[in-house]
Structures are given as C-alpha cells and as structure tokens.
Amino acid sequence: MSAIFRLQLSTLAFAAALAAQPATTPVFWPDKNGPTFDGVVPAAEAAKLPLKWNATTGENIVWKVDLQDDGHSSPVIGGDRIWFTSATTDGKKQFLYGIDRQSGQIIHHDVLFENADPEGLGNPLNNYAAPSPVLEADALYVHFGTYGTARIDPATGKKVWERRDINVRHYRGPGSSPMIHGDLLILTFDGIDQQFVTALNKKTGETVWKTARTTDYGDLDAEGKPTRDGDMRKAYHTPSVFNLAGVETLVSIGSRAAFGYAVETGKELWTVRHGGFNAAIRPLVYQNVLVLNTGSERSHTVGVKIDAQMKGDITASHVIWDREKRNASEANSVLVNGLLFQITRGGIVTCMNPVTGEDVWEERLTGQHLPSPIAAGDRLYFSNDRGDTRVLRAGPQFEVLAENVLPDAMTAAPAVAEGALFIRTKKQLFKIAAK
Incomplete structure (x- = not known):
C-alpha cells in the first residue's frame, strides 16, 4: 500500500x-438531492414542510447558527x-x-x-x-x-x-459530488488535463475501477496533445444510477458528451455527443425517456429514448427531442406528476413535458438561481442569491404560493428532516419548521 x-x-x-x-x-x-437523488421530498415529510417563514419576525424560524468560511x-x-x-x-x-x-x-x-x-x-x-x-x-x-x-x-x-x-487540474475549482452505489463510492473528475470517473471501495477507499472519458474534443495536435487549455474539457457533474432496459447504468455527463457506464465495472456502454461544457445537472428518467442537460455554454436539455439498443454512439438513433434555449445550467431539474421543471441561472423557470420536450409554461423569477430546487407534494421551492425562496405550484399553470426572504444569498440546496427545512446561506444555517 x-x-x-x-x-x-x-x-x-x-x-x-x-x-x-x-x-x-x-x-x-x-444526498444533496435527497433520498431519491432527484430533489423530491418523501410524501410523509412533504405535507409537514412550512409554506412561509420570516427571518425578521421569527415566523417559523426554529434556530439559526452563524457559519465561517465559504462553501456551496x-x-x-x-x-x-x-x-x-x-x-x-x-x-x-x-x-x-x-x-x-x-x-x-x-x-x-x-x-x-x-x-x-x-x-x-x-x-x-x-x-x-x-x-x-x-x-x-x-x-x-x-x-x-x-x-x-x-x-x-x-x-x-x-x-x-x-x-x-x-488528482486533476480543476482550473475553475472542484464541483462534482460523490455518490454511493452498493459498496462503491463513485467520484467524477472532469479537469482540463484529465477527465475520468472512478469507483472506490467505500469501506477501504481502494480503487475498484477507473474509466477515462473517450470524448473527441476536436482540438488535438499531431501528437495527440490539446492545442488549447481551458473550459471546454470541464464539467461539474454528479452522476446517477438507473436501470435502463434491464442494465444498471451509471449516467454521467461530461464536457461535449454524456456516457452510460456499467456501474459495477466502469465499462463504457454508450455515449451521446453534445456541444456543451460545465455540465452540472443530474440526469432524470421519466417513463422511457432519459433527460440530460448539457452544461452552461449553449446549454441544451435533451430527451434520450431508453431501450435495449443503447450501445455505442446513440446520438443520432436515440435523441428524441432537443430543447435548445433557456435551459438550466446549475440548478437541477425536478420531475413532479409527469411534468419537468427547470430554472436558469437568470431565473427563467419552465414547466415542460418530459416525453415530448414541449413547453407547458415559462415565467421569470428575480435573482440568480444556483441552488437546486426541491419538490414537496405539489410545491416547488426555488431559492436565489438574494435570500429569496419562492414556493410555486408544481402544476400545469404558473402559480406563486409564497415568497420568503432570508438575510443572505443561497447557493446550497435545502435539506429536509422530520418536517423541517434546513437552509444554508452564505453566512448562516437555518432550521425552518411550522411552530
């Protein structure tokens, strides 16, 4: 050793x-996206969460604690x-x-x-x-x-x-979170010098497998070295595991391409090419559609058909819809009652049909939106860099249920336990629960 x-x-x-x-x-x-890794609060907890709070009056603020240093x-x-x-x-x-x-x-x-x-x-x-x-x-x-x-x-x-x-060169800092699957701790490293996914034995920390990205970045010289340094190789993605047509598949989105890997071995199964980089948003599955988001540069949301023929390059054969504009870049999308909700950094929130990729409605909220939303029953909680959390109806019509304000910016996603919200701002952690 x-x-x-x-x-x-x-x-x-x-x-x-x-x-x-x-x-x-x-x-x-x-996990940062809850027990089902998709931002959905368990039904037993969802009904208990508060709709409103007020940091000035103390309404539904159970406690707050001051924090030091930085962290998303x-x-x-x-x-x-x-x-x-x-x-x-x-x-x-x-x-x-x-x-x-x-x-x-x-x-x-x-x-x-x-x-x-x-x-x-x-x-x-x-x-x-x-x-x-x-x-x-x-x-x-x-x-x-x-x-x-x-x-x-x-x-x-x-x-x-x-x-x-x-080790890799992050260039813009680290961003990909780990995930657990069985006895594996899966880590993602999309730096500017190396791009790979690796799985460790969670009990010992020893490497079980490591798989390099096979992305064609299109900028190599005759010796196979990159001709330019920078963002086009970077991503901040946290993967998820799905059973896709009977195959336990780790779905991981890197710069310029998304991949399906056999989760136990790391073997590459398929790839979907795309034009983005800085991918950060976790994939979702609805019925026979895998929903992918490609990154922060010319970000697309893409629907991929799930079937037993997912092998090799499936870009042409399996991409069934491609939404080209006003797509999320940092905050995860969330699925509720057959509708897909996403929000751009600039606050454009969209309700979509995940089967067809068609918009149901689109509205704008104020502020910069970095935290991933959570869904609790028919409610969606969206937080921003101004301390605002707006609660929207998770339905086919746009409806604001409540507007709440904390005294500082939020970049972390909320967490939930026993009917309480735990919200980390830049300077404090709040426990919020109905009193």
Missing part, C-alpha cells in the same frame, strides 16, 4: 468505529446531525461541519485537509468546498475534488480513511 493512500484506523479500530454508530440510525437526507456544499442529515463542508477563501484549509439538528449547536468544525498551494479558482462563482457530502447510517463521505476524499465516522467525526492521490 502506497504512502499516499493511508488508512487512518487499524482493522479493529475501524470495526469498533462502525459499531459505535447503530445501523438503525435514521438517515433523513443522505448542501447539507446531509442523519439522526440528530447535519453535515456539510466549508473552506477558507484561499483554499488552504477545508473543514467539516457537524451541527446538532435539534439545537443548532456546532459539534464539529474540524479541519479535514490542508493545502499549501491550491490552484486558483478563476471563477467568482465557485469556492473550495463546492462538492456536497453523502451519508449512510454508519459513514459520511466527504469530497473536495483533487484536494482529497475521506470516509468519516459520523459517531465521532473522525477519518476512517482518506485519499489524496486522485
């Missing part, structure tokens, strides 16, 4: 750490603990927050990684704690892109293992 790859605990200590956190600990919000990472929640990451503005220190869900008390604010000379961001929107953690009853996985990945024991907040040897 290399010196770079370091297991933090002996086998006996590792087993003891796992035993300290009961397997029955409820995990309310395990969205909270995950298990038991009585809320987890997310942060980093200093210069990226030299990266932290783990652990906050008590009932009281708002900060239990952990621990340095996980220190970086002597982090690469500059080159992007005023990003920071060094953009990827969100993922959670199981006995393990928390945190990821900072090239700067490090670690498994944390949620009972103690201590590292079980870490990896710091999986």
Whole structure:
C-alpha cells in the first residue's frame, strides 16, 4: 500500500468505529438531492414542510447558527446531525461541519485537509468546498475534488480513511459530488488535463475501477496533445444510477458528451455527443425517456429514448427531442406528476413535458438561481442569491404560493428532516419548521 493512500484506523479500530454508530440510525437526507437523488421530498415529510417563514419576525424560524468560511456544499442529515463542508477563501484549509439538528449547536468544525498551494479558482462563482457530502447510517463521505476524499465516522467525526492521490487540474475549482452505489463510492473528475470517473471501495477507499472519458474534443495536435487549455474539457457533474432496459447504468455527463457506464465495472456502454461544457445537472428518467442537460455554454436539455439498443454512439438513433434555449445550467431539474421543471441561472423557470420536450409554461423569477430546487407534494421551492425562496405550484399553470426572504444569498440546496427545512446561506444555517 502506497504512502499516499493511508488508512487512518487499524482493522479493529475501524470495526469498533462502525459499531459505535447503530445501523438503525435514521438517515433523513443522505444526498444533496435527497433520498431519491432527484430533489423530491418523501410524501410523509412533504405535507409537514412550512409554506412561509420570516427571518425578521421569527415566523417559523426554529434556530439559526452563524457559519465561517465559504462553501456551496448542501447539507446531509442523519439522526440528530447535519453535515456539510466549508473552506477558507484561499483554499488552504477545508473543514467539516457537524451541527446538532435539534439545537443548532456546532459539534464539529474540524479541519479535514490542508493545502499549501491550491490552484486558483478563476471563477467568482465557485469556492473550495463546492462538492456536497453523502451519508449512510454508519459513514459520511466527504469530497473536495483533487484536494482529497475521506470516509468519516459520523459517531465521532473522525477519518476512517482518506485519499489524496486522485488528482486533476480543476482550473475553475472542484464541483462534482460523490455518490454511493452498493459498496462503491463513485467520484467524477472532469479537469482540463484529465477527465475520468472512478469507483472506490467505500469501506477501504481502494480503487475498484477507473474509466477515462473517450470524448473527441476536436482540438488535438499531431501528437495527440490539446492545442488549447481551458473550459471546454470541464464539467461539474454528479452522476446517477438507473436501470435502463434491464442494465444498471451509471449516467454521467461530461464536457461535449454524456456516457452510460456499467456501474459495477466502469465499462463504457454508450455515449451521446453534445456541444456543451460545465455540465452540472443530474440526469432524470421519466417513463422511457432519459433527460440530460448539457452544461452552461449553449446549454441544451435533451430527451434520450431508453431501450435495449443503447450501445455505442446513440446520438443520432436515440435523441428524441432537443430543447435548445433557456435551459438550466446549475440548478437541477425536478420531475413532479409527469411534468419537468427547470430554472436558469437568470431565473427563467419552465414547466415542460418530459416525453415530448414541449413547453407547458415559462415565467421569470428575480435573482440568480444556483441552488437546486426541491419538490414537496405539489410545491416547488426555488431559492436565489438574494435570500429569496419562492414556493410555486408544481402544476400545469404558473402559480406563486409564497415568497420568503432570508438575510443572505443561497447557493446550497435545502435539506429536509422530520418536517423541517434546513437552509444554508452564505453566512448562516437555518432550521425552518411550522411552530
């Protein structure tokens, strides 16, 4: 075992750490996009969420806690603990927050990684704690892109293992979040120098598979080296796993192409070429349509037919609709009652038919929209950089149900646990629940 790859605990200590956190600990919000990875709040919780709140009067504000440093990472929640990451503005220190869900008390604010000379961001929107953690009853996985990945024991907040040897040049900073599938922790690295997806054994941190992107960027010289450096190879995508025509498929969108991989082996199954880069939005499935979003530059939303013939380059054979304008670039889309809702950074919100790609309605909200929305029953919660959260009806007509304001910008997605919303702003974390 290399010196770079370091297991933090002996086998006996590792087993003891796992035993300290009961397997029955409820995990309310395990991923930045919730328990079903699509922003949909479970039905039992949806009816309990508050419609309105007011930070000035205290209406439905249970508590708030001040935060330090920067971070886009969205909270995950298990038991009585809320987890997310942060980093200093210069990226030299990266932290783990652990906050008590009932009281708002900060239990952990621990340095996980220190970086002597982090690469500059080159992007005023990003920071060094953009990827969100993922959670199981006995393990928390945190990821900072090239700067490090670690498994944390949620009972103690201590590292079980870490990896710091999986490296790329992010150029604009890291953004892709990890995901769990069975015993695999899947990581995405779309840098300007290398582009690949890799799966680690979640218990040990050892590499199970690694698959390079086979994208043709069209800018290589005679020796196969890029003729220009920059964004066209970058993406910030977090993948999802779907059973597509009987095949467990990891769907991952990179710059210029989306891919389907066999999740257990990393084998490339198919690809859909596209013209975008900076892809960040998770794929969705509705009936026999896979919905993909291609990135932030000339972003398209694309419907791909799902069938047993998804093999090789399926761009011409399987793309059944292609929406070319006013598509989301950062905030994830969400499916509710057979309708697809998405919002652009500039606030254009669209209701679409996911089978045909046709618009049902389109309206504009104010502010810049970076956080992914959540859907709770027939409600959609959209937050922006002004502290606004507008609650819309998730239906075939545009209807604003409520407008709520917090005192600072939001870039992280809300989390939900036992009828409460947990919203991270740039400077504070709020617990919001009907009193």
